[in-house]
Amino acid sequence: MQLQPVQGDITILGIVSVDAFTFFSYLKVLGLFSIVIVTVAYATYAERRVSAFIQDRRGPNRVGPFGLLQPIADGIKNILKEETLPATASRFFFVLAPVLVLVPSLVTFAVIPVAAPLPTPWGVVDMVIADIPVGILYVLAFSSLAVYGVVLGGWASNNKYAFLGGLRASAQMVSYEVALGLSIIAVIMMTGNVTLTEMVWQQQQLGMWFAFPLSLAFILFVVSAFAETNRLPFDMPEAESELVTGYHTEYSAMKFSAFMISEFGHMVTASALMATLFLGGWDLPGTWDNAFWYQGQLIGGFAADGSPVAAQPAAWKTMATFLGFGAKTAFFLLVYIWIRWTLPRFRYDQVMALGWKVMLPTSLAYLMLVGGTILVLEELGVPYGFGYGLVLTAVSGIATFSFIFFIDRGRTITGAAAGPAQKIEIRSIGRERQARSADLPAKTALSGD
Amino acid sequence: MAINVKVMKRPEPETTSYLRAALSGMALTFKHMVNPKKVTQQYPEEQTDLHPRWRGTHVMETHADGRPKCVACGLCPTVCPANCIRLVGGEDDQGNRYPIVYEIDEFRCIFCGMCQEVCPVEAIHVGRHFENAEYTRDRFVYDLDRLMEQEHPSTLLWDPSDPAGE
Numbered sequence: 344m345q346l347q348p349v350q351g352d353i354t355i356l357g358i359v360s361v362d363a364f365t366f367f368s369y370l371k372v373l374g375l376f377s378i379v380i381v382t383v384a385y386a387t388y389a390e391r392r393v394s395a396f397i398q399d400r401r402g403p404n405r406v407g408p409f410g411l412l413q414p415i416a417d418g419i420k421n422i423l424k425e426e427t428l429p430a431t432a433s434r435f436f437f438v439l440a441p442v443l444v445l446v447p448s449l450v451t452f453a454v455i456p457v458a459a460p461l462p463t464p465w466g467v468v469d470m471v472i473a474d475i476p477v478g479i480l481y482v483l484a485f486s487s488l489a490v491y492g493v494v495l496g497g498w499a500s501n502n503k504y505a506f507l508g509g510l511r512a513s514a515q516m517v518s519y520e521v522a523l524g525l526s527i528i529a530v531i532m533m534t535g536n537v538t539l540t541e542m543v544w545q546q547q548q549l550g551m552w553f554a555f556p557l558s559l560a561f562i563l564f565v566v567s568a569f570a571e572t573n574r575l576p577f578d579m580p581e582a583e584s585e586l587v588t589g590y591h592t593e594y595s596a597m598k599f600s601a602f603m604i605s606e607f608g609h610m611v612t613a614s615a616l617m618a619t620l621f622l623g624g625w626d627l628p629g630t631w632d633n634a635f636w637y638q639g640q641l642i643g644g645f646a647a648d649g650s651p652v653a654a655q656p657a658a659w660k661t662m663a664t665f666l667g668f669g670a671k672t673a674f675f676l677l678v679y680i681w682i683r684w685t686l687p688r689f690r691y692d693q694v695m696a697l698g699w700k701v702m703l704p705t706s707l708a709y710l711m712l713v714g715g716t717i718l719v720l721e722e723l724g725v726p727y728g729f730g731y732g733l734v735l736t737a738v739s740g741i742a743t744f745s746f747i748f749f750i751d752r753g754r755t756i757t758g759a760a761a762g763p764a765q766k767i768e769i770r771s772i773g774r775e776r777q778a779r780s781a782d783l784p785a786k787t788a789l790s791g792d
Numbered sequence: 793m794a795i796n797v798k799v800m801k802r803p804e805p806e807t808t809s810y811l812r813a814a815l816s817g818m819a820l821t822f823k824h825m826v827n828p829k830k831v832t833q834q835y836p837e838e839q840t841d842l843h844p845r846w847r848g849t850h851v852m853e854t855h856a857d858g859r860p861k862c863v864a865c866g867l868c869p870t871v872c873p874a875n876c877i878r879l880v881g882g883e884d885d886q887g888n889r890y891p892i893v894y895e896i897d898e899f900r901c902i903f904c905g906m907c908q909e910v911c912p913v914e915a916i917h918v919g920r921h922f923e924n925a926e927y928t929r930d931r932f933v934y935d936l937d938r939l940m941e942q943e944h945p946s947t948l949l950w951d952p953s954d955p956a957g958e
Contacts, residue, residue, distance in 0.1 A: 396825045401832045685821040686814055751811045 347641075349466040363465040371472050372453075379452050382672075383607040384414035390607075390680050397684045417600075424596035429500060432593060436499035441594065441601035444492030447485040448608035454481050455615050456540050458625045458665035459632050460641060462656040467641055470625070470661060471540060478538035479527055482616060483520075486571060489609065490516040493573075493580060496602070497590035508589025511691065512573065512580035518698035519570035519577075522563055525706035529560035529713045530620050533735075543624035544635035548644075549732045552623040556735035559709045559743045561621045563702060565678075568617060570698065572609040574679055576686040579694055614675035615668075622671045625664040632660050705746055712742055844948045847903045847918040850896050851946045852939035860940055861915035864891045868907035868916055876900035877907060894936040898924060905947065917946030 349367055352360045388403065388410070395402025403410035428434065458470035475481060490513055497509020530553055531537055534545040546552050554561045570577040581589035591602045618624060626632065633643045634654040643654030689697070716738045725731050833840070842848070853861045864881030880893035905918045921944035926932055 393825060396827075396830075397821045399824055399827065399829070399831045401830050401834070681818065681821065681825070685817045747811060 347466050347639075348636075349463070349468050351465050353465060367463075367465075367468050368472065371468075371470070375452060375457065375472055376449070379449060379608065379611060380604075382611050383604055384418070386607045386611060386676055386680075387417065387603070388414050389676065390683075393677065393680045394684045397681070421597050421600040426596045426598065427593075429502070429593045431501040433499040433501065436495050437593075438598070440492045440496030440499055441598045441605075442492070443495060444489050444605040445601045445608070447489040447492075448605040448612060451482050451485045451612045452615065454478055454539055455612075455619055456543055456624055457615075457668050458661045460634050460654075460656045461658060461661040467656055469540070469636075470665070474538060474540050476538060478536075478540075479531070479542075479620075480537055482539075482612075483524060483527070486609070486612070487516060487520055489605065492605070493590050496594065497580075500590070500593035502593050504586040505590050505592045508580040508582070508586045508592070511582075511586075512590060515570055515573070515577065515579050515694060515698070518695060519567040519702070522698065522702035522706045523567035523571060525703070525710055526560040526564040526567065527620065528710055529557050529706075532710075532714055532717055533557065539619050539624070540635065542620060543626055544633070545727075546623045547626050547630070547633040547635075548727060550729035551732045551736070552621060552626070554621040556732045556739055557621065557713065558736070558739045559705070559746055560713070560739075561617075562743065562746075563706050563709070564621065565617060567702065568613040569679070569682070570694070572613050572679075573606065574610065575683040576689050577694055578688060579691055582688060584688075610676060610679050611672065614672045614679065617675050618668060618671035624671075625668040627664055627667045632664050701750070709739075709742055709746075712738065842920040842922075844920070844951055844953075846920045846922075847905045847947050848921040849898065849919050849924050849942060849944065850901075850907075850934065850939055851917045851919045851942040851944065852894070852936065853915050853917060853946070854940050858940075860891060860894070860936060861913050862891045862894060862936075863913055863915070864889045864894075865912060867910045867912065871906045871910045873904060873906065874900045874902045891936060894939065896934045896939065898932045898934060899929070905949075908947065909949065919944045919946045 349363045351363050353363045353366050354360045391413070392402040392410070403413040406412040406416045428437065453472040454475055456469070456471035456474070460467045460469050462468075493512040494509040497505040497507070497512070500506070530542060533549075533553060533556070534542045536542070536545075542553075549556070573580050579589075580586075581591075583589075586592070591599055594602060630644055634641055634656055636642075637651055640651060641654045641656065642651040644652050646652050713735070716735055720731055720734060725734070855861060864879060866879060866881065869875075869877040869879045876897040876899075878893060878895040878897075879891055881889055882892040883889050903918060908914075908917045911917075916939075919942060921942070924932075
């Protein structure tokens, strides 16, 4: 077995000869694209089933066994439905918007490693479509690109509600992208690199997944990812009860379906990203599956004297790690759906207050904390490994605990009767008028968002 | 099914916690998610038990030899508040009266059951049945043969489980 990247030519049926790397790349694109699309289809099915179960209903169970063919029926329906084009809509952008939303949500998957490298007679195939050096930056770039489609769709519809939805989407994306990026920086400080394959490798080397040593970053990332994907409790751009259905009010048939697919595609990508950044990606417990390209060699770890040990890739390892990755992604998808059907939508000012007044300062402070801890550990010469992780886990645990302690005082997100400004007013009832007027600026700041 | 209304105690402003409330909410939804007891009735497979006094599609009772029990007395079209019964009576060689035409328009019928109550020979009944969808409107005028073909049980005038009813 050769432990080197794929090279040489593959001869198909004894006639056509193609470059092995190109061949496998096409295969991976095709395979992963189909898997993502099928996952998206079944995420819609899961959403309907799980929401039904949560509400003591049964959900779609008529089409095929357990209703498993429902997504196909939905797809056929959406293709056959009449497309409507509002008379006052801007035709070109109206058609362009669904495409602009759909594409970024699907292409982000290209950099996420889905399984351990697969050995073949032509060399070892990485189970990631493109292991590009910018890695996570590519993901951030494309996920923020999707908001253009949303805003454009809202604007091109020439509908007030759709326009409001689009505006809200842009404001929300900008607000939470900051916290999202800052929580990712904590991960980057640990790995020292931005490629997702290296992030998985560093988690294997640390002996624990980043969800523990970077617990607060994990929490912040999950919350921001919810806001980024416009899912409840942050679905401001859609907000059925306020904006009809927000930015896609005027869309019908397959164009609407494109928005739907992209929303679920974002969910799948965000789930996969959470799994990769914080739950070890395709890594399974134990060191048997570790594999990483290190100075041109596929290594599974380092010996005691620091010399690299060759990895032992196998087809069954690839399969097992792929299933592990799928399970982690599915878990986050379930959490997405579960939270959606539990928590009510925030008010718009609450979303903004949470994003700017809580998430941003917390992630900044946490970044300082993690950076400081890493610096101290490096200065003390603690080897990168389990002990290193334990120290960070303890520090992050304290940070997470104090964050939750702070949040859990009713200070952040409360009902209209118990907001910070109102609380001051309640207290000031017995006092002089001056106390109330002194508190007024705080209130205007809150509602001015 | 009665809905149990639970009056929630509102928390005091100073003690409100979003996080704990959210977590307990998620615990609640999780409990429901894994609970196999669902309220949905799988309708075509699971039929509702109709009450013995349910008034639905009409049934014409027949004698053992297949003749309708109806004697064409004309009481049911007279009493019918919706005027949905059309009856043309006739008389055979033995002097027995029988319906030549007996039609009930199920669209006009309000299913009050007065035809059944007024019938002296217990011939026309309303029945315990409600699935009478058709593709055309004219199929809703049930003629005598169709009324005799109905196989569902006919409505009782009192509830057997309620002794006061009798």
